[in-house]
Amino acid sequence: MTGRILTPITSTMAKDKAIRKLLGAPVRRGHWGARAGDTLAGWGVKLNGQHIRAKAARTGLPYITLEDGFIGYLTHPSRDPRRLSLIVDRQGIYYDASRPSELEAILNAGDAFPASLLGRAEAAMALIRRWRLSKYNQGRFEVSPETQALIESHKGPMVLVVDQTAGDLSIGLGGASAETFTAMLEAAKAENPDALILVKVHPDVLAGQKKGHFGPESNVANVRLIADDCAPLALIERAAKVYVATSQMGFEALIAEKPVVCFGQPFYAGWGLTDDRQPIARRTAKRNRAELFAAACIGYCRYIDPYTRTPVELEHVLDLLVAERQVPRITAKTTYAVDFSLWKRGFIGNFLEPGAGRVRFVSEVALASMTFAPDDAIAVWGRKLDKLVETLPGHVPVWRIEDGFLRSVGLGSDLRRPSSLVVDGEGIYYDGGRVSLLETFLSTHEFSDRDLARGRALTDKILSLRLSKYNVGSRGSLDFKAKAAGRKVILVPGQVEGDASLRFGSPEVSANGALLQAVRAAEPEAYIVYKPHPDVVSGNREGAVAPEILASCADEIVDAADIIDCLEASAEVHTMTSQTGFEAILRGMPVVTYGMPFYAGWGLTTDRMAASLVRRGRGLPLEALVYAALVAYPRYVEWPSGRSTSPEALTEAMAKAAKKGKRVAARGPVDKLLGKGRKLRYLLSALLK
Incomplete structure (x- = not known):
């Protein structure tokens, strides 16, 4: 692009260097003072975007629509607003079926896709399936035990019906309405009489915070509403068929190679891959899954590294999401963090999210008299509370926390907040006498x-x-x-001397x-x-x-x-x-090595305690x-x-x-004085949390 891009996006986005790089032009907030060579931009099809589009038509300036991409966030944007992708559409926007979009034009062109591009698409889809990646990635990797029990209790297949939040713009723009959802559920029941029908609703709907299209009254016969906050693909994988209006879960079901029935007109319908109850005459080409994915996720979206704020390719973003999935994380409704010093309380919560639920800091004495729920977890620092851990009920998972290997600039004993911690639910990396999650990963992971x-x-x-x-x-x-x-x-x-890594990792x-x-x-x-x-x-x-x-x-x-x-x-x-x-x-x-550090036993060191490391089992x-x-x-x-x-x-x-x-x-x-200042600052931070 030449000139400037004028848009009503937030000032944070307007100042974001990565956004400017992705758009290829300087970004100015607002749309007044437009001149020749400028481009007007709006976000989605919101009202302000419609006003700016009308202004572009009046002035003859080009207009682009901005929107989140299909692989959107590390977690949920309410938790972390840093986006992973951006769509820039010069014709329309993918979820507005009333007019063509650039994505539709790419797919409708009928051009053959290069083999290299299709290879990238196949590899990316395989990665998405394996790690259950989605637009938002805050959900658990597995379905809840309750959902799994419900599915297993039914002798027939499971069919998934996907609800959407009332008022979602993609519903009306995708040729659907509130009545569409009623018809969709009735069709799912009629077409799958022996199936368990799971209606996936937004968690806020059952909590009464938002309105969907189905309520508790839909729980009749073989129909059950679920609000399981798991990765969508965890549910999709278990389904024999998926019914959608316009939800992106239909696209993810195609990635999972599931039959998809569309009652609306989402971007992935009309290409010969879905059972379309509202055909789209404008879409004439026939495409396979790899071509659809290549067009939507490689050709149509632009990607940002959320940490370095630099433009990247899709594969880079997937690598980051896969690593997030691989990092051990607590999954609990309440996590009891035991005997953490006050200054550590100021930062521990940042490392336990997401998944740890409510983090409660308790003393060893208080914990000894507590009764635990099935979805509680315990967090302790290293091996300090081994005797206490031995007394805990067997069903309560214990996670050990320690410094990571790239810690900080400065010493931990000088109260420098760590930039890296490990959270291990199996052991801890410096304890060579027992297996840790790091050792398990090194022993079993198939490195790509x-x-x-x-x-x-x-x-x-x-x-x-x-x-x-x-x-x-x-x-x-x-x-x-x-x-x-x-x-x-x-x-x-x-x-x-006396450090845990020596006590537990170097016995000789x-x-x-x-x-x-x-x-x-x-x-x-x-x-x-x-x-x-x-x-x-x-x-x-x-x-x-x-x-x-x-x-x-x-x-x-x-x-x-x-x-x-x-x-x-x-x-x-x-x-x-x-x-x-x-x-x-x-x-x-x-x-x-004279002990059993985490890096020994993999064929990269000469180990004086090699006999104690044979369980590590392979060279790397x-x-x-x-x-x-x-x-x-x-x-x-x-x-x-x-x-x-x-x-x-x-x-x-x-x-x-x-x-x-x-x-x-x-x-x-001076160092000691600065250390006292840091300590006071961190204590205040912990008290305010």
Whole structure:
């Protein structure tokens, strides 16, 4: 486009650089002062859009209609308004069957679609089916136990009838009315006499907050109304046939290869794929599912990375949604978070959403006397409350929370809010004695080419931006090799003694001094560089090594140096369970483990406790380990917004923060004062929640 785009969209959208890039022109809010070369735009077919369309007709300026795409949001827009897609239509809009749209023109043209485009469509549909992706993605992956029991109790097939909210513009513009829904249900009953008829209504309808077209009076004979907030495809997969007026669920049913009966005139009707009770004479071409999908979701929609706000392709957005599905999440009506400090309460809720329901912070003492409902869950920090967990009823799921692997700029003990946490309902990644969700994923997941490509790209980004877990220390050039005079340089990272990762992940060597002695015994000729843990150096945690051990086992001690500089100046890393071992693997360095860290046992390290890791069972490429550990396992949050983010966006933000001088070299008086200020701010935040 040339000139400007004038539109009444919100000021936030008008200022969004991604929207401007997608539209290919500067965006100005409002439509006054239009001049030659400008384009007027309206959102959907709302009244203001109709006024602007009329103005465009009067002035001879081009007009475009904007609308959300078919893969629309990470969750529900009421929870997170960042959109994933945008439609720009110069003729009409897809849900207005009274006039042609660009989508209809693409499908009606009769042109053959390139094989490469159809291949993309088939792959995308397979991904959507596997992960049950939709326009809104807040719903549970599975149907509720009540819905499943209802379906299983019926001996015949299940037929799905999809209700819509009264007043939905797509109903009237799609050739339907309130009477259409009555006729649709009657037809479904008559045409499927032996079937269980499930009427999918909006949850707000049964709650009385919104009006639909069916009410409790429809629950007669073999008809049941359900308001299950699950992924639409979870219901569609169980259906023998799907009846719709104009709902997008009909399109998703086609993706799922289900028979679809249309009582309205939605965009996917009229192409030979649906049973159309209102034929559309204007639509003359015959299309298959791949062609329909390619036209609608690849040719017609434009996509945005919600985290980086950059234009992307459909596949990129699907990758983000798949990762969201893979990230472990609590599903409960009430989640009891036990013994969390007040400052942690200010951010824990951001990581538990969506799915955790109401989060209640309780003490260990209070929890011991509580009675739990079937849909309650417990959240605890790491392995701190093991004795309490052992006393809980077996039906109550327990989720353990810990820092992720890309945490923040600065130390957690300095009260820096984490940008990444893991929530694990099976174990926890640093406990090598039991299986965690991360280990299960690494052991069983079939990594796709796109998974591996994302893992590879994320590795390259982390290396190019020189990031680590905490991003602390002073950067500078180190030259261990010159001092080593030909001896192999081994970096030994210290850890916080008594830390859970040592107690549960390194039963044989669990102290920094013992590790140094073991490394010296294994490598008597090596030049050993010991780097104490930043929390030990800052005085926040224990882990100092006796001077006599340092003197006999370490050739050099580096306190304030940046860990990445240390890695780049070394040839090998020996560690108990430190994440420095993982960061060394990213750089292709040999790593020897003396414990059972999450990255050991996959063929990427030399493991002194290999016999204890045989259950991990298979070798993996580095890209798979990175994808699992940094994409599929943790949940990321950007601050101060508190919204979800991606590891790619977080790495960019961490690099920018580090460049602004926010790295932590040492803990002096100013650092302590700033820490107290942060603590006060977070305490206030927690109290206000």
